[in-house]
Amino acid sequence: MRLGIMSFAHVHADGFLQILRKLQDVEFVGFSDTDKEQGKFFAELYGVPWFSSHEELLDQKLEGVVICSENANHLADVKLAAAAGVHILCEKPIATTLEDGLAIKEEIDKAGIKFMTAFPMRFDPSIVALKEMIERGDLGKIYAINGINHSEIPRRHRSWFADKKLAGGGAVMDHTVHLLDLYRWLLDSEASDLYAEVANPFTPDAEIDTAGLVTLSFANGVFASIDCSWSRPEAVYPRWGHLKMEVIGEQGAIAVDAFNQYLNYYSKQNSRQANWLGWGSDSSTAMVQEFINSIKEDRDPSIGWKDGFEALKVALACYDAAKAKQVVKL
Amino acid sequence: MKVGIIGAGTMGNAHAKGWQKSGAEFVGVSAKNKESAKQLAETYGIKAYDNHQDLLEAVDIIDLCVPSDLHKDMVLEAARAKKHIICEKPIALTLEDAEAMIAACNKAGVRLFIAMVVRFFPQYRAAKAAIDAGQLGELGVIRLKRIGYQPLGDEAWFTDDKRSGGMIVDLMLHDLDYARSIAGEVKRVYAKSIRSTVNDAPGDYALITLGFESGAMALIEGGWAYPPGFFRTGIDIAGSEGLIEWQSDDSQTIKPFLKPQERTKVARVGIPSSSIAEDPYVTEIKHAYEAIRDNKPFLVSPEDGLEALRLALAAKESLKTGQVVFLGGN
Numbered sequence: 001m002r003l004g005i006m007s008f009a010h011v012h013a014d015g016f017l018q019i020l021r022k023l024q025d026v027e028f029v030g031f032s033d034t035d036k037e038q039g040k041f042f043a044e045l046y047g048v049p050w051f052s053s054h055e056e057l058l059d060q061k062l063e064g065v066v067i068c069s070e071n072a073n074h075l076a077d078v079k080l081a082a083a084a085g086v087h088i089l090c091e092k093p094i095a096t097t098l099e100d101g102l103a104i105k106e107e108i109d110k111a112g113i114k115f116m117t118a119f120p121m122r123f124d125p126s127i128v129a130l131k132e133m134i135e136r137g138d139l140g141k142i143y144a145i146n147g148i149n150h151s152e153i154p155r156r157h158r159s160w161f162a163d164k165k166l167a168g169g170g171a172v173m174d175h176t177v178h179l180l181d182l183y184r185w186l187l188d189s190e191a192s193d194l195y196a197e198v199a200n201p202f203t204p205d206a207e208i209d210t211a212g213l214v215t216l217s218f219a220n221g222v223f224a225s226i227d228c229s230w231s232r233p234e235a236v237y238p239r240w241g242h243l244k245m246e247v248i249g250e251q252g253a254i255a256v257d258a259f260n261q262y263l264n265y266y267s268k269q270n271s272r273q274a275n276w277l278g279w280g281s282d283s284s285t286a287m288v289q290e291f292i293n294s295i296k297e298d299r300d301p302s303i304g305w306k307d308g309f310e311a312l313k314v315a316l317a318c319y320d321a322a323k324a325k326q327v328v329k330l
Numbered sequence: 331m332k333v334g335i336i337g338a339g340t341m342g343n344a345h346a347k348g349w350q351k352s353g354a355e356f357v358g359v360s361a362k363n364k365e366s367a368k369q370l371a372e373t374y375g376i377k378a379y380d381n382h383q384d385l386l387e388a389v390d391i392i393d394l395c396v397p398s399d400l401h402k403d404m405v406l407e408a409a410r411a412k413k414h415i416i417c418e419k420p421i422a423l424t425l426e427d428a429e430a431m432i433a434a435c436n437k438a439g440v441r442l443f444i445a446m447v448v449r450f451f452p453q454y455r456a457a458k459a460a461i462d463a464g465q466l467g468e469l470g471v472i473r474l475k476r477i478g479y480q481p482l483g484d485e486a487w488f489t490d491d492k493r494s495g496g497m498i499v500d501l502m503l504h505d506l507d508y509a510r511s512i513a514g515e516v517k518r519v520y521a522k523s524i525r526s527t528v529n530d531a532p533g534d535y536a537l538i539t540l541g542f543e544s545g546a547m548a549l550i551e552g553g554w555a556y557p558p559g560f561f562r563t564g565i566d567i568a569g570s571e572g573l574i575e576w577q578s579d580d581s582q583t584i585k586p587f588l589k590p591q592e593r594t595k596v597a598r599v600g601i602p603s604s605s606i607a608e609d610p611y612v613t614e615i616k617h618a619y620e621a622i623r624d625n626k627p628f629l630v631s632p633e634d635g636l637e638a639l640r641l642a643l644a645a646k647e648s649l650k651t652g653q654v655v656f657l658g659g660n
Binding site for chain 1: 535
């Protein structure tokens with residue numbers, strides 16, 4: 001299956017490239033990037049073909065692309081891919097506005113292509129195990145979830161993450177969506193209202209939110225919180241951050257620390273004084289495989305447009321609640 | 331100075347250990363449960379008084395380890411008797427009662443110490459010291475965790491809202507107070523909670539979001555939500571210059587791996603255990619005694635106790651209205 005990557009703007013582009021090169025049934029065609037410097041740099045770094053326009057990449061008889069552009073550019077890239085009839089795996093959040101999100105839906109429906117939102121944590125073994133335990137009834141009725149997806153600010157890797165126009169927002173935009181998607185999936189219920197505190201205490205030089213605490217209610221009565229903050233000290237913390245949650249239910253609690261499989265690693269050659277070297281499972285590979293399988297089997301991918309859109313809706317509502325200092329209904 | 335304890339439950343026993351090591355003259359105990367009083371008296375070689383009035387007459391300092399709904403009347407009685415007072419937290423169940431107690435002690439010229447023991451836990455003190463020294467810069471996101479299990483047996487009064495104020499007033503008060511002690515006054519409070527209605531199911535769980543005047547935010551997590559025997563606490567404080575992380579899971583210095591014996595006995599009310607040289611309850615009692623003896627200020631003032639109660643009650647108000655509660659005139 002011929003696959004490519006549209007844009008190398010996202011920090012996850014590197015990871016997708018490695019996965020696409022590694023997967024047996026994939027022919028990795030290359031990536032497109034209109035930023036010549038960025039394109040050349042990564043083409044040389046990884047020794048892969050680079051196309052200076054997206055159209056050129058889409059001309060290569062592709063079956064699917066991974067869209068790794070800046071959040072605000074997703075719609076434009078979706079339009080191009082849809083026009084070429086190429087299936088899409090799109091980075092999260094799927095857009096920066098509801099209008100763009102809805103426009104994406106129109107494009108993919110019109111073109112009849114598949115659209116998968118990149119939520120890799122649904123494929124993480126600890127999360128899958130949690131889902132199984134919940135479904136088996138180990139916890140009884142679920143009461144609440146306390147989730148953490150805090151990290152360092154990602155701007156050292158790609159500066160646009162701290163650019164409100166391109167990213168659509170900071171920590172809230174970047175991190176609320178992952179846990180929200182997992183909550184929707186685990187609970188099989190939609191968020192009904194939320195309140196959020198949002199601020200920028202960590203990097204005053206960046207004009208963007210770096211801290212957020214969100215409390216959500218779900219239609220089934222469960223309440224949950226999301227800490228989406230970029231609160232780990234930049235360039236000092238031993239790793240990018242964490243994804244953790246504790247699910248409280250009738251029979252007790254289950255705690256998940258999805259990235260708890262690491263080595264403490266120290267080297268005089270590293271910039272950080274301490275490093276956590278992860279050795280856990282790679283959930284992104286499983287996600288890409290699901291994208292490929294959905295194309296092969298001509299079915300909807302397990303995570304679709306709606307999942308991406310609902311997550312975007314919640315992320316945007318966090319900003320509304322924080323501004324109004326009020327609970328916002330969804 | 332002569333000291334007596336009223337109440338011989340979990341806290342009465344924890345405090346007794348402190349008095350024994352304080353240098354004060356520990357003379358007696360009185361409790362509604364005569365058997366418990368007798369046991370405590372035997373353990374410490376002191377007198378068990380049949381009624382608390384006689385004990386009150388015999389001492390300079392009275393330590394009130396009675397259910398929270400009795401705090402007000404007993405503090406007023408002790409103040410009338412011109413005795414210095416140690417009173418378990420929460421200070422009272424209403425702000426009016428707390429104010430009346432503080433006023434009565436001021437008028438009588440006696441000291442009132444509210445036993446907010448978390449302030450005396452070494453990890454919490456060390457974190458506060460680093461923050462006070464400016465090592466974290468401006469505080470951004472504070473996460474505090476405290477989950478134990480539903481109090482059992484004789485201590486089941488804790489689960490009676492009318493007697494204890496409920497889980498938020500009794501348990502989460504600690505972290506509300508600690509958050510305020512490091513981040514200052516609170517402007518906004520939003521809370522969600524659940525109380526199990528299922529027999530034998532773990533009881534209560536709540537998430538409280540605080541917005542501080544400084545711009546910092548906090549997520550306070552509390553519960554009597556684990557099966558009997560489990561108690562977990564945690565600190566995660568992120569500032570513009572640094573981060574402090576601590577979890578009770580990580581800092582056990584001794585872990586037994588023994589052949590299972592008969593069912594391990596579980597304490598009736600869970601309090602955090604710590605393998606450190608001095609029990610924080612002892613540190614607390616020694617501090618209170620020395621401050622009274624030498625006429626020095628307490629580490630935690632009655633007004634701190636009152637403000638912590640104000641936060642807990644604001645959280646309960648938020649639960650009732652489903653809205654954000656504003657403090658201090660917005």
